[in-house]
Amino acid sequence: MTFSAKPLLLVxxxxxxxxxxxxxxxxxxxLNNDPINExxxxxxxxxxxxxxxxxxxxxxxxxxxxxxxxxxxxxIDEGETDSDDDDDVKVTIKKNGRELSQEETDAxxxxxxxxxxETLDGAFRGTPRKGIFALQQDRDGGFxxxxxxxxxxxxxxxxxxxxxxxxxxxxxxxxxQLAGLFYEYFSAxxxxxxxxxxxxxxxxxxxxxxxxxxxxDFADDKEDKLLLPIEVRHGDWTGGLRxxxxxxxxxxxxxxxxxxxxxxxxxxASLQTGTNxxxxxxxxxxxxxxxxxxxxxxxxxxxxxxxxxxxxxxxYDPGEDIRYNAEIGASYPMSKNxxxxxxxxxxxxxxxxxxxxxxxxxxxxxxxxxxxxxLVM
Numbered sequence: 001m002t003f004s005a006k007p008l009l010l011v012x013x014x015x016x017x018x019x020x021x022x023x024x025x026x027x028x029x030x031l032n033n034d035p036i037n038e039x040x041x042x043x044x045x046x047x048x049x050x051x052x053x054x055x056x057x058x059x060x061x062x063x064x065x066x067x068x069x070x071x072x073x074x075x076i077d078e079g080e081t082d083s084d085d086d087d088d089v090k091v092t093i094k095k096n097g098r099e100l101s102q103e104e105t106d107a108x109x110x111x112x113x114x115x116x117x118e119t120l121d122g123a124f125r126g127t128p129r130k131g132i133f134a135l136q137q138d139r140d141g142g143f144x145x146x147x148x149x150x151x152x153x154x155x156x157x158x159x160x161x162x163x164x165x166x167x168x169x170x171x172x173x174x175x176x177q178l179a180g181l182f183y184e185y186f187s188a189x190x191x192x193x194x195x196x197x198x199x200x201x202x203x204x205x206x207x208x209x210x211x212x213x214x215x216x217d218f219a220d221d222k223e224d225k226l227l228l229p230i231e232v233r234h235g236d237w238t239g240g241l242r243x244x245x246x247x248x249x250x251x252x253x254x255x256x257x258x259x260x261x262x263x264x265x266x267x268x269a270s271l272q273t274g275t276n277x278x279x280x281x282x283x284x285x286x287x288x289x290x291x292x293x294x295x296x297x298x299x300x301x302x303x304x305x306x307x308x309x310x311x312x313x314x315x316y317d318p319g320e321d322i323r324y325n326a327e328i329g330a331s332y333p334m335s336k337n338x339x340x341x342x343x344x345x346x347x348x349x350x351x352x353x354x355x356x357x358x359x360x361x362x363x364x365x366x367x368x369x370x371x372x373x374x375l376v377m
Contacts, residue, residue, distance in 0.1 A: 070095050070108065142176040147341070147374030154367045156360035158218065171372055182208075188343075188370070192216070192235075196242070208242040210255065214268060215301055218358070229308050233301050237261040238268065249275045259297070266296030272325075283331045293321040302356035313357040324348045334373070342371040 073092040093100045093108075100108065151169040175184045180198045194212035201207075218233040240257030251274055258267040272289025298318040309315040329343030347366045354364050 071097075140177050140179070143174070144377040145171070145173040145339075145374045146377060147171040147372040149370060149372035151370040152368065155363045155365075157366070159358050159360050169370065169372075171370075171374065173374075204246050206244045206246075208244075209239075210242050210257065211237065211239040211260070212257075214238050214257065215297075218301060226312055229310055230304075230313065231308065234261070234263050236263050236297075240267075251275065264296045264300035266294040266298075266300070268293050268297060274327075281333055285327075285329055285331075287327040288325070290322060290324050295320050297321075298352060302353060302358055304357050316355070316357055318352040318356060321350045321353045323350055323353070337376050339374045339376060340371070341374055342369070344369045 071094040073094065075092070093105050095104075095108070148168070148170050150166060152166045153164055156164050170187075172187045173185065176182060177198065182196050182198060184194045184196075185192070192213045194210055196208045196210040196212075198206060198208050213235050215233070215236050217235045219227045219230040220232045220234075222228060236259050238257035239260050240255060242253065242255035245252045252271075253273070254269070254271040256267065256269045259265055268291065270289060270291040272287055274285060274287035276283055276285035278284075295318070298321050302316070302318050304313045304316040306315050324347070326346045327343060329341060331339055331341040333339050345368050349364045349366065351364065353359065354362055
C-alpha cells in the first residue's frame with residue numbers, strides 16, 4: 001500500500017494581549033492573518049511517498065521515479081520460519097529515484113524540522129498584536145474576544161463596587177481601526193471604552209487623539225440608604241493625546257487626558273512600558289507603569305464635602321494621586337478559536353486614595369489574578 005503525505009502545520013495563530021481576528025495591511029512579512037487551517041502545508045516542503053511491501057520494492061514504480069519526490073520504502077523479509085522474530089525490516093529513502101546515504105537522510109530531516117520551526121516562528125512574529133503591543137503597521141484592523149473564568153482578589157476597592165476572594169467573571173475585549181479612526185474596549189483593565197484617531201505614524205512612534213470615559217458613576221443608587229446624603233459622582237469623559245514608542249522589543253506608551261464633561265475640570269496621565277516573549281505556542285507578556293490623577297479628580301470622586309459629612313462619612317479633602325501597577329501574563333491557544341489566558345496584576349495605591357471614606361479597607365497594595373478561556377471571534 002502507498003501513502004502520500006506532507007508535514008502538517010497544526011497551530012493556531014495568537015496575539016499578545018493577546019489572539020484575535022485581524023485585517024492588518026502588512027501581509028508581505030508574515031503569514032495570512034486568518035488562523036492557519038490544519039490542512040495547509042509548509043511552503044516548499046518536499047512531498048513524501050511511503051511504500052510498504054512484503055518483499056523487495058519495485059524500484060521501477062512511478063512513485064519511485066517521480067521527479068521532486070522523496071520516497072520512503074519499507075521491505076519486510078519474513079525469513080525461513082513462520083515466526084515474527086526473524087523478520088527483517090529494511091527502510092530505504094530515495095530522492096528523485098536515488099537512494100540517500102545516512103548523512104543525506106539526516107540532512108533532509110534537519111531541513112524539514114527547520115522549515116516547520118521557521119513557519120511557526122513567522123506565524124507568531126507576524127501576527128498583529130493588540131493594545132500597547134500593537135505595532136504601527138498592525139493598527140488598521142480589528143479583533144474581538146469573549147471569555148469567562150475565575151478571578152481572585154486579596155482586597156477591596158470602592159465601597160459597593162469592590163470584591164474580595166474568588167469569583168466567577170466574564171471578559172470582553174474589542175479593538176477596531178479603519179483609516180486611522182479606532183475604538184478600543186478592554187473589560188479587564190481601566191479602559192472603559194476609548195474612541196480615537198491615529199493621526200501620525202513612523203517606524204518607531206505613533207500618535208493618537210483620544211476621547212473616552214475614565215470613571216463610573218458613584219452614589220447614583222439611592223436605594224442604598226447609606227448613600228442618600230452623598231451627591232452623585234457622574235462618570236467623566238476626557239480627551240487628550242496618546243503616544244506609543246517602539247524601542248525594539250520594548251513598547252512605551254504615555255497619555256495625558258483632561259476632563260471635557262464639566263464635572264471636575266481635572267486631568268489624568270499615565271505611563272507604562274511592556275514587552276512580550278514567544279516560546280513556541282506560549283506567549284508571555286509583562287507590563288509596569290504608573291498613573292496620575294489631579295487634585296480636582298480626587299476631590300470629586302473621593303472627597304466628602306462638609307454638607308455630605310455624617311457619622312458614616314467624615315469630611316475629607318484629598319490631594320493628588322499617583323499609583324503604580326505591574327502585570328504579568330501568558331496566553332496559550334487551545335484550538336483555532338479558543339485561547340487559555342492567565343495573568344497576575346499588582347497595584348500600589350496612594351494614601352490619599354485609600355484614606356477616602358468611600359474606600360473599603362486600608363490596604364494600599366492590591367493583588368489580583370485571573371484565568372480565562374476566551375473565544376476569538
